[in-house]
Amino acid sequence: MSVLKQPLATPSRVRGVFRYLLSTKNQREKIEVLEKILSPDELVKNAPSPRPMLRATINEMVKVGLLVKEDEEIAINSDLPENARNPQLGDKLLPDTLAELFFASKNEDEEDFGRVCAWYLAQDIYDAPGNWDEVEIQVNKQKVGDFLKMSNNTLYGQLDDWMCYLGLAWGQALAGKRITVPDPIAYIKRNFKHIFNEDKEILLIDFITRLARKCPLFETGKFREEVESQVDIRQPNYLSTSTAFALFRLQEEGYVKLLRKSDADLMLLPKINNQVDDDGRISHIIWQGEKL
Known part of the structure; x- marks a missing residue:
C-alpha cells in the first residue's frame, strides 16, 4: 500500500516525526517516547486504536525508507544522503528526499502514486482538473480508471497534499473552493x-x-x-x-x-x-x- 492509500500519513505528520528525530541523539528515539511526545495521551484517549495517525505515519515512512525500526526504537535511515540527515538541512531537503524515495528508488509500493502524479503533470495546465469532481470526469474521459486506480476523494486528497508539499503542484482558493494546479516550478x-x-x-x-x-x-x-x-x-x-x-x-x-x-x-x-x-x-x- 502506498502513501496515496494511507490518508493518515500526511506531509505535516511525516515532517513532524522527521524534524523531531533530526534533533535527537543519534537521530533515534524509543517508539513509546516518540508517541507520547508527538501524540500526547489527552489527544488520543478516545481513539479507536492507540495513536493511529502517528503509527500509520511511521509505518509508511519505514516502508518507503525514510525511517527504520530497530527493536523498540525508530530512527532516521542512516543510508540516506548525509545532507538529508543533517540537522540544519534535513527539514529543508525533506521534499526532495521523499521524492527520491517515492519515485526514483524502485519502490514498488509507491508505483501507483508515481503514475497518478505523472498523469496529473501530463494534464493541460491551462485546463487541468482542479478538484476531485473534475479529476473523476477527466479520468473517465481518458479511460484511465483501471490504470490509475484513482477512485475516490480520499485518494485525491492525498494526491493534492503530497504533490503540493513536494513542489509538483500548488493550490489556491477560487470562488470559495480549493483548486489545485499541476505546476512543478518549485x-x-x-x-x-x-x-x-x-x-x-x-x-x-x-x-x-x-x-x-x-x-x-x-x-x-x-x-x-x-x-x-x-x-x-x-x-x-x-x-x-x-x-x-x-x-x-x-x-x-x-x-x-x-x-x-x-x-x-x-x-x-x-x-x-x-x-x-x-x-x-x-x-x-x-x-x-x-x-x-
Whole structure:
C-alpha cells in the first residue's frame, strides 16, 4: 500500500516525526517516547486504536525508507544522503528526499502514486482538473480508471497534499473552493544545481533527460512514459504545458534563459491551446545561478 492509500500519513505528520528525530541523539528515539511526545495521551484517549495517525505515519515512512525500526526504537535511515540527515538541512531537503524515495528508488509500493502524479503533470495546465469532481470526469474521459486506480476523494486528497508539499503542484482558493494546479516550478527550482551539475548551459533535451532521471514523473521518465502509453496527449518534441509553463516562469523570474540556436535540435514549449509561439522553440537552457 502506498502513501496515496494511507490518508493518515500526511506531509505535516511525516515532517513532524522527521524534524523531531533530526534533533535527537543519534537521530533515534524509543517508539513509546516518540508517541507520547508527538501524540500526547489527552489527544488520543478516545481513539479507536492507540495513536493511529502517528503509527500509520511511521509505518509508511519505514516502508518507503525514510525511517527504520530497530527493536523498540525508530530512527532516521542512516543510508540516506548525509545532507538529508543533517540537522540544519534535513527539514529543508525533506521534499526532495521523499521524492527520491517515492519515485526514483524502485519502490514498488509507491508505483501507483508515481503514475497518478505523472498523469496529473501530463494534464493541460491551462485546463487541468482542479478538484476531485473534475479529476473523476477527466479520468473517465481518458479511460484511465483501471490504470490509475484513482477512485475516490480520499485518494485525491492525498494526491493534492503530497504533490503540493513536494513542489509538483500548488493550490489556491477560487470562488470559495480549493483548486489545485499541476505546476512543478518549485521542484525544478530546488533541483537546478543537481540537474545542471557543473554545467551552466546545456541542451534543453539534456535538461529534460536529467530532470526525468532525478524524478521520473517528468517527460521521458518511467512513470510519464507509462502514462503516455495510456493517454496520447503529447506530440513528438513537445513538452507538456505544465513543464513548459514552469520553464517560462523560471525565465521570467531570472533563474534561467531559454535559447534557440540554429544548429541544434529544438524542443517545443506550448502555451494555451497547445500553441507554440516563436519564443517556445528552444534548443538550449542556461542556468543563471542560485538566487539569494
